[in-house]
Amino acid sequence: MTAPETEQPTILALQGVTKRFGGLTAVGNASFEIKKGEIFALIGPNGAGKTTLFNTITGLYKPTAGQIIFQGRDVTGLKPYRIAHLGIARTFQQIRLFAYMSALDNVRIGEHSRMHAKLWDAVFKTGRARREEAKVTERAMELLEFVGIRQQAHNYARNLPYGHQRRLEIARALASDPRLLLLDEPAAGANPQEKRELMELVQKVRSQDITVLLIEHDMKVVMGISERIVVLDYGEKIAEGKPQEVRTNPRVIEAYLGKSA
Amino acid sequence: MSRQVSSSDSAMRWATGFFRDRNRTIYTILLVGALLFPSIADITTGGEGNHLVSTAADAGVFVLLAIGLNIVVGFAGLLDLGYAAFFAIGAYTYGLLASGLLSGSPLHQEFHFPFWIMLFVAMGVAAAFGAILGAPTLRLRGDYLAIVTLGFGEIVPRIFRFLGAGSPIGNWTGGVNGIAAIDPPTLPFFLTGPWVGAPIQVVKPFDFSDPIAYPMDFYLLILILVVLSIFAVNNLQNSRLGRAWMAVREDEVAAAASGVNTVAIKLLAFSIGASFSGFAGCYYGAKLSTVGSENFEFIVSVTILIMVVLGGMGNIPGVIVGALTISFVNFYVLTNLPDYASSIASTIGLDFLNKSSGDWIGLHDEVQRLNYLIFGLILVVVMLLRPQGLFPSRIREQELEKGTAEEAVFDLREGSPE
Incomplete structure (x- = not known):
């Protein structure tokens, strides 16, 4: 991808965001920053807490701890409609x-x-x-x-x-x-043709000056369009970086394929 | 010649276009019917139509109530089981501020505000109570809201009954006797000048003081109120607010994520719904010239809800037809049924059924006793024949007719591994 990288300001910053349901920690101490104008992917095995994180960012859940900063403004715990007004929009997995x-x-x-x-x-x-x-x-x-x-x-x-x-x-x-669009598994259930079209659409959205944060399982899609990736496993961030870095990260391989015997 | 053909052609095209919209057809039929009704009633009864016209005006009140409840139940999807409470609040607001009752209260001062202003005051008071009740409860899920509104509907008439003579804080509401001798509406001067009535006779005399002898005035008044309300609610339905109500009904989470303040939008639906009830209550108080707490029991709330569901939830013309149908059954069929039953019995030679003997109280009284059973049977039959209501909105039609088949297809797709 040819988007300018390091010089862009941060649009969304998560600082130690934690969400617990009773004894279960769905998201534990997640911290990362998304730069304005990038396509950022959130991946991880099923149950890794990706959708929970989305729900926390968009105000459906209040985080147990941590802060969410959007465009320099603390939006932690605001009501969903307020967050939508401020410029974060989303789609749903189902x-x-x-x-x-x-x-x-x-x-x-x-x-x-x-x-x-x-x-x-x-x-x-x-x-x-x-x-x-x-x-x-x-x-x-x-x-x-x-x-x-x-x-x-x-x-x-x-x-x-x-x-x-x-x-x-x-x-x-x-x-x-919105200034930031959250897509929760947009390619789920799509055939290869539809996936290609979807990737084009996401690129088109980004070219409208909208930052994209997406959850996706399909590695072709993720590797094809995202500029940076964060990997969650059991609610914790285990890797962050460019697609090729993440792909070769041993912890990521372990999380996806299990410990090799 | 050819010009004539083309103009009649375009008129035809206009007409077919106009009536392609089913709702417009229903509205037109209803309006024409409403305008002709007094004459038809007079002709068919040989000049004794006054009673029918007065009953039709009462039915108009229920049309107004059903239109209002439809906003809450049909548009926003909130189940309100205590809607009659707001009806009571509207009626008492007018009753208290346009009768002699408050001279017996600790205020020692009676008020006689004009009806036309009180219509809007009653509306505002009911809306305010809607907001007061809604604010703490609309955060709750649907079922809880239904229970809270049920409680509110029980409490309000009881409070009005309790705050009568002998209550610890004085007589504020007339208690069990209710409020009597409520002022009729009076017309502004330009409608009461010398050109009205006998000497000049430009305008037919209007007289709201005797609804039994001159029901036409009240009939026309409710007709105007209903027509205005239909315009208002129609506009609301097709506005930003109407859309937001439907979104909340369809999926509250998605609506919130799309930027809709769901609590505020539900509160607005509840409050506007209540305001229609207050509006209707004010008119009702003026027409009956008396209000009592027994006019606003739970059965009234349920009846209005039945009108909405049976007519076709969410669809304004459907709800109006529902209100008229139930009013017809309630005010006409059920009240005349005992007489019909006994006269049929005597014509077909079963006269003995009409005489009471032993435990048998006679056909006439027996039918009267079974009123609600018959009412219930009629409802069951209608809902079996048309589960989606008489004139449902297109949405409900789809939901009930095609719903099951498509649901299955959709589920397969959802569950497909990917």
Whole structure:
């Protein structure tokens, strides 16, 4: 990848983030920094705490300890909608679309926080509300176009093919105009063709000046697009670095393949 | 000639376009029906339609209530089992501030605020109570909310009953007797001048003082209120807020992650829903000119919920049809059924059924006793025939008709190893 590396400022910094559920430590003392404009991957075996970490960053969980700094601001323990407002958007491992709303409406929900129409505007459909709706709809259509499913705009999210649902989730996340996009296993369930398209899409997102943090199991995808990788195992960071460094790291190989006898 | 053809052609095209939207068709039929109803009632009863028109105005109150509850249950997916509490709050707000009752309270001062202002005051008071009740409870999951609202619905009428004569803090609500002689609405001067009625007769005289003898005025008033409410709720549904309500209903976590303040948006749904109930309560108090706590029992909350579910949750025209259907069953079918039953019995030669003997109290009274059983049977039959409601929103239609088959396909895909 040709992105500028060291000179970029940090967009997200995790400092000793820990999340315990009762006696179980899902994430233990995770610390790493993501630079603005990079594609950063979070990998690790099943149950390594990757999704827990995502949920902690986006405010669904409060961390037991540690701090999360986003664009120089402490966002630890803020409510999910506040974090979304500040510019972190995400997708989910198990797709969580608004099943009985149209694809267009799903994306328009993403723009919710950027809208200003008040109750009064809504009830009386004021000029302001109309103008805003028109603008939001136009932008939502652009985003559907961007992820390549414009033709699905008026279909219910649940009726979309699986690959399109994944793309719709990305479009919805982009609608909140994020600076950092968290993708939780975007390639899960995709065929090789879809995976290639997905990688292109992620590159395209990054070229819009959006930093990408992704969880992914598919090593082809991870090695193909990410610039830096953090490896978690049993909730702890065991490696960090460029793809080729991580690939040859003995601890990583051990975590994935088990200790060789 | 050809011009004529083309213009009628375009009119046709306009008409087919207009009526392709099922909701518009239903609205049109309902509005025409509502406007013709008083004349039809008069003709079919030989000039004795007043009672029917008055009953129809009561049904209009329930339409208003169902539209309001639909915001809470249908749009935002919050189960509210105490909706009648806000209805009571609206009715008492008007009753207390537009009657002589408070002269007997420790205030020793009666108030007679005009109806038109109180409509909005009652709305605001109910909305405020909605917010007060919602704030601590809407953080809870759906089932808990249902229980809390159930409790609230029980508490509110009891408080109104308790704060009557002899309560430790004085008579504030009229207690078990309720509030009587509530002011009727009065019209502003431009509708009461000399051009109204006998000498000049530009405008038909309006008189809200006697709803039994002149039910038309109340009928028209509720019709206007309902039409305005439909416009407002329709706009809400298609706004940023309506979309957020649906998102919260579909998936609260995803909605929050997309930037929706879920607690605030649910609170808003609850509060706006309550405000419609307050609105309806104010009208109801003015029309009956009396309110009592027994008008707002649990059965009222349940009846409104039935209207919403049976009509088609989430779909405004469906909910209106549901409210009208249940009102028709409640106010007309069930009240007339005992008479019908006994007259049918005597025409087919089973007259002996009408006489009471021993444990048998006579067909007429027996049917009356079985009112709720019959009501329940009607509900069961309707829900069996149309589980998605009479006129469901497209969403619910899909959910119930295609849901199972697609779910299976979807699950296979989810579980596929990758």
